Amino acid sequence: MKKGILVMMMVLLMAPAVTPAQQKGGVEVKSFAEVEVVQKDEKGMKVVTLVDAAKNNVQPGDTVIFSITYLNNGDEPATDVAIKNPVPQQMLYLDRSALGEGTRIDFSVDNGKSYGPMDKIRVRSADGKERPARGADITFVRWTLEKPLRKGGAGKVSFRAVVK
Amino acid sequence: MKTTKQYLFQTLLILVTVALAAPQWVLAAATPPASNNYTKACTSITNVANIEFSVNGAVQPTGHSGVSSFIVGNKINLVVQSNDAADVTVLPGSTNQPLSFLLSNTGNARQQYMLTYLSQSSGVVSPTSGVADSMDMLNPGVGSINTSTYTTVDVNPDTSITVTINANAPAVPANGAIAVYTLVAETRKAGSGAAESGNNSTGAITDSTGATCSADIVYANTVVSAASIADGLVARDAKASARSAYKTMSAVLSFSKAATTLWDPINGNTSPKAIPGALIRYVVTIANAAGSASATLTTVSDTLGGSMTLDPDLRVAAACGSAPCALTALAAESVVGSGFKASVSGGTRVGTSGGLVNGTPKYFTTASDADGVEFVSPLITLTAATLLPVDAGGGTPYTAGELKAGETLTLTFDVTVN
Numbered sequence: 001m002k003k004g005i006l007v008m009m010m011v012l013l014m015a016p017a018v019t020p021a022q023q024k025g026g027v028e029v030k031s032f033a034e035v036e037v038v039q040k041d042e043k044g045m046k047v048v049t050l051v052d053a054a055k056n057n058v059q060p061g062d063t064v065i066f067s068i069t070y071l072n073n074g075d076e077p078a079t080d081v082a083i084k085n086p087v088p089q090q091m092l093y094l095d096r097s098a099l100g101e102g103t104r105i106d107f108s109v110d111n112g113k114s115y116g117p118m119d120k121i122r123v124r125s126a127d128g129k130e131r132p133a134r135g136a137d138i139t140f141v142r143w144t145l146e147k148p149l150r151k152g153g154a155g156k157v158s159f160r161a162v163v164k
Numbered sequence: 165m166k167t168t169k170q171y172l173f174q175t176l177l178i179l180v181t182v183a184l185a186a187p188q189w190v191l192a193a194a195t196p197p198a199s200n201n202y203t204k205a206c207t208s209i210t211n212v213a214n215i216e217f218s219v220n221g222a223v224q225p226t227g228h229s230g231v232s233s234f235i236v237g238n239k240i241n242l243v244v245q246s247n248d249a250a251d252v253t254v255l256p257g258s259t260n261q262p263l264s265f266l267l268s269n270t271g272n273a274r275q276q277y278m279l280t281y282l283s284q285s286s287g288v289v290s291p292t293s294g295v296a297d298s299m300d301m302l303n304p305g306v307g308s309i310n311t312s313t314y315t316t317v318d319v320n321p322d323t324s325i326t327v328t329i330n331a332n333a334p335a336v337p338a339n340g341a342i343a344v345y346t347l348v349a350e351t352r353k354a355g356s357g358a359a360e361s362g363n364n365s366t367g368a369i370t371d372s373t374g375a376t377c378s379a380d381i382v383y384a385n386t387v388v389s390a391a392s393i394a395d396g397l398v399a400r401d402a403k404a405s406a407r408s409a410y411k412t413m414s415a416v417l418s419f420s421k422a423a424t425t426l427w428d429p430i431n432g433n434t435s436p437k438a439i440p441g442a443l444i445r446y447v448v449t450i451a452n453a454a455g456s457a458s459a460t461l462t463t464v465s466d467t468l469g470g471s472m473t474l475d476p477d478l479r480v481a482a483a484c485g486s487a488p489c490a491l492t493a494l495a496a497e498s499v500v501g502s503g504f505k506a507s508v509s510g511g512t513r514v515g516t517s518g519g520l521v522n523g524t525p526k527y528f529t530t531a532s533d534a535d536g537v538e539f540v541s542p543l544i545t546l547t548a549a550t551l552l553p554v555d556a557g558g559g560t561p562y563t564a565g566e567l568k569a570g571e572t573l574t575l576t577f578d579v580t581v582n
Binding site (some may be wrong): 012013026027030031032033042052053054056057058059060061064066068069070074076077078080081082084085086088090091102149163164 | 200202205209210211212213214215216217219220221223224225226229230231232233234235236237238239251270272364380384565
């Protein structure tokens with residue numbers, strides 16, 4: 001009996017200190033940078049395909065599509081799921097380009113300190129006057145899932161930005 | 165016995181020493197294109213998406229993120245503009261005369277440019293005056309004369325530099341002849357000067373810090389002027405060009421000397437004849453044609469015929485009537501002893517340094533007193549630097565002795581036939 005208790009204590013000591021609520025795996029997120037390439041098929045019709053930006057010609061002025069996929073590969077549903085994506089410093093967010101089914105999309109013009117819907121955000125111009133924010137003002141995009149992400153649940157959000 | 169005609173002929177000898185004043189360049193430095201502030205070539209852009217979530221009401225640690233990145237390629241673009249707001253005037257025989265251009269790197273990487281010139285053939289018009297090319301300059305080159313092949317220069321993005329085509333002017337060109345030249349800049353790889361890889365290619369790129377990477381290259385020069393097309397350039401060829409023109413400019417001086425008989429001892433001033441004892445008025449005129457270059461006069465000399473005597477008083481002709489009267493009865497136009505009258509017209513001289521004022525005659529003694537008009541028998545000498553000294557003009561300053569285009573200098577004096 002004493003030996004059994006000792007074994008149990010050793011097992012407990014050797015086990016990693018896992019917070020009860022922290023699950024294995026969690027929500028996996030991936031980012032993809034792609035550009036649209038227009039080609040013509042055998043019938044002469046224009047066909048737009050997405051190709052990896054890292055393998056394609058990207059120049060100043062080009063639009064890059066950033067897609068972020070997420071997958072709950074944990075054991076439990078995830079709640080309060082939010083994806084925060086700073087707009088790369090060398091790029092300008094393309095107005096009205098953020099998409100995300102089943103998400104609420106908010107924006108920040110102060111490097112993520114505060115967020116709000118695009119039509120509610122105002123910025124102060126150089127002349128001191130306030131005006132509605134434009135795409136070029138956006139520094140962060142945030143997608144908040146409207147429902148918990150069930151185990152095995154996945155989704156995709158995206159936005160477009162132009163290389164300065 | 166000499167005739168009056170012979171007397172007149174002898175006094176027509178005029179010696180004028182002229183130097184052409186320096187031409188005036190009308191430089192209106194072209195406005196550089198606005199900075200694009202493009203993301204520099206070879207820049208790696210990374211996107212990081214962070215996710216936050218809770219499980220069973222407990223906020224999970226941060227650190228779940230997705231990352232993607234790519235390299236910005238090379239956008240090649242350039243602009244060449246002329247800095248010359250007007251045809252660049254050059255004097256005959258002048259050397260190393262520049263046409264000025266502004267070369268701007270409007271791409272996103274440091275580039276080298278191969279600079280060449282094209283000498284246009286007749287019929288191609290000057291971009292500033294619209295006058296057709298009619299001559300060639302001598303020994304043209306980019307940056308300096310005789311650079312017959314090409315010159316190269318490295319330029320950072322959003323940076324402009326001034327480039328010149330230099331050439332010598334022919335010794336005896338036609339006045340107003342036009343020579344049109346084109347500066348062509350072709351983009352090359354920075355540092356090495358190797359040819360670029362081609363539009364929509366992949367190759368080595370040097371960024372503005374000198375670092376290199378391999379990335380895609382695009383020629384973005386899409387707008388090509390008609391003149392550049394005529395010079396063989398096309399869209400997306402990584403080249404740019406601009407034209408400018410030389411214009412030869414000489415002073416076009418004309419000299420005249422008019423003689424008028426004012427009085428003779430028989431007829432007075434009624435139809436006077438050039439007979440011995442007659443009073444003859446000479447008006448020497450030096451005019452610089454409108455539209456020509458300024459001339460810098462040094463001296464004007466006139467040798468009186470041996471049978472003439474300079475009248476010291478420059479008399480008023482209409483004071484005697486038809487009855488024979490003594491020459492001394494004719495009043496002096498100014499004061500006794502002022503035998504010369506000089507005037508300048510057609511300009512803006514204001515007499516800043518005591519020289520002639522435009523449109524206002526000035527009288528001079530017939531003594532040799534360094535006042536600008538001297539007489540040491542038989543030589544009359546006009547010293548331009550004294551008569552036409554440095555002057556503020558009406559906003560356009562004069563150099564000493566300068567007779568601008570459209571101006572006329574007149575010297576008037578009387579002689580009596582011995």
